[in-house]
Amino acid sequence: MKAESLQQAQTESLIGDICTLVKARLSFLVLITTFVGFIMGTTGPMDYLLLAGTLFGTALSACGAAALNQWWEREFDAKMKRTQNRPLPAGRMHAQDALYLGIFLSASGILLLAIAANILTAVLSALTVGSYLFIYTPMKRITSLNTIVGAIPGALPPMIGWTAARGGLSIEAWLLFTILFLWQMPHFLAIAWMYREDYTAGGFRMLTSDDETGSSTSRQAIIYSMALLAVSLLPGLIRMNSPIYFFGAFLLGAGFTGCAVRFSMIRNRNAARLLFFASILYLPILLALMVMTRIP
Amino acid sequence: MIPDEIRKKNRRLLIALIIFALSLTALIIILMILRGPTKTY
Numbered sequence: 001m002k003a004e005s006l007q008q009a010q011t012e013s014l015i016g017d018i019c020t021l022v023k024a025r026l027s028f029l030v031l032i033t034t035f036v037g038f039i040m041g042t043t044g045p046m047d048y049l050l051l052a053g054t055l056f057g058t059a060l061s062a063c064g065a066a067a068l069n070q071w072w073e074r075e076f077d078a079k080m081k082r083t084q085n086r087p088l089p090a091g092r093m094h095a096q097d098a099l100y101l102g103i104f105l106s107a108s109g110i111l112l113l114a115i116a117a118n119i120l121t122a123v124l125s126a127l128t129v130g131s132y133l134f135i136y137t138p139m140k141r142i143t144s145l146n147t148i149v150g151a152i153p154g155a156l157p158p159m160i161g162w163t164a165a166r167g168g169l170s171i172e173a174w175l176l177f178t179i180l181f182l183w184q185m186p187h188f189l190a191i192a193w194m195y196r197e198d199y200t201a202g203g204f205r206m207l208t209s210d211d212e213t214g215s216s217t218s219r220q221a222i223i224y225s226m227a228l229l230a231v232s233l234l235p236g237l238i239r240m241n242s243p244i245y246f247f248g249a250f251l252l253g254a255g256f257t258g259c260a261v262r263f264s265m266i267r268n269r270n271a272a273r274l275l276f277f278a279s280i281l282y283l284p285i286l287l288a289l290m291v292m293t294r295i296p
Numbered sequence: 297m298i299p300d301e302i303r304k305k306n307r308r309l310l311i312a313l314i315i316f317a318l319s320l321t322a323l324i325i326i327l328m329i330l331r332g333p334t335k336t337y
Contacts, residue, residue, distance in 0.1 A: 014302075014309050049331060053324045060317055093306045101310050105317065112321050116328055 017087040021070055021098055022063035022105075029283075030062040030157045031055055036287045037161025037176055040240070040294055047165075053116025054164040057109045058125065058157060064105030065129040065153075071098040072137055080202035082195055117164035124163060128156040144205045147188050155180035172240050178231050179286075185224035186260055187279035190272045193217045214272070218264035221275060225260040229253030232286060245293035249286060256282045 038051055070077065070088055078089035087093040106129050114122035132153035139146040158176035163169060192199060192208040199206045208217045232253050236246030259278040263271040 014305055017306055018309055018313060049324070049327055053328065056320055056324060060321070087306065092302050093310075094303055097303075097307050097310050101314065104314055108317060108321055112324065115325055 021067050023066035027062040033157040034058045034161040037158030038165045039291050041162035041165035057112035060105045061109030061125045064102045065132050067098050068102035076202045080198045121164045124160045128153045140204045144207045151181045151184040154184050182228035186221040189221045190276040194272045214267035221260040225257040242293040248289045
């Protein structure tokens with residue numbers, strides 16, 4: 001009985017290691033935003049096979065990029081409390097295994113998107129993986145502007161969904177990109193401020209590194225959340241979504257901005273955590289509202 | 297000290313993941329080929 005439960009615990013931890021390596025939660029969020037882009041870009045009846053190909057191709061490339069990112073950063077991850085238990089720094093996985101898996105998943109994901117959807121979609125996916133790995137990852141230790149650069153690959157997935165469904169880019173696709181881009185800033189500013197000592201220990205240069213009081217971080221969070229509020233209303237104004245969306249997006253954006261304002265007034269870990277949780281709630285609700293109120 | 301057994305088990309799981317990914321990719325491509333072109337954009 002004891003041996004059985006020990007084996008079960010080991011299996012669970014192995015699966016947990018794979019999920020950590022491919023950043024399962026982050027990759028799932030990428031899939032949700034790709035799905036929203038696809039739905040918003042669809043005109044006429046839904047092509048479920050194309051949707052499946054798009055989502056699976058995106059999942060492969062997102063998981064591959066995450067594995068390659070952890071392979072690249074394994075030595076830095078070992079220096080931070082938050083990341084030192086990941087399978088590579090903890091020594092539970094061979095580094096070359098993660099490298100080969102990352103290359104295989106990224107390449108097959110991009111190839112699948114080219115075959116199942118179109119070349120533009122595959123190019124956008126390659127841009128996402130490439131900018132995440134070769135621009136954002138090395139930039140983390142060079143300049144604090146990395147958060148802004150890192151928000152670009154984070155905002156591309158809805159465009160991938162859109163181009164897979166529509167075959168090209170348009171103003172609506174750029175709107176989705178901008179919403180995702182702006183949303184990430186208060187989200188990551190809150191995380192970076194909460195873990196600023198950990199990031200400094202890992203050698204990362206963050207916008208929050210020299211901001212002990214949180215005044216600069218919270219000011220930036222307010223600016224980005226206000227910009228997000230303004231941009232998030234546009235789909236309701238350009239007849240992409242119904243007026244219900246407009247009012248819903250306004251309320252959500254006002255609530256999110258309120259959390260950023262509260263952070264700037266209180267400037268403690270709890271206020272930063274509230275802003276972080278508000279960002280986690282804000283995005284899925286806004287995206288669901290966008291899908292439900294879309295004007296095809 | 298992490299035993300090498302864990303790393304070996306993780307490697308087997310990664311290979312299983314690759315086989316799964318390849319199979320599903322092939323399945324989607326085959327289904328698309330069988331269905332033929334439908335894109336209207």
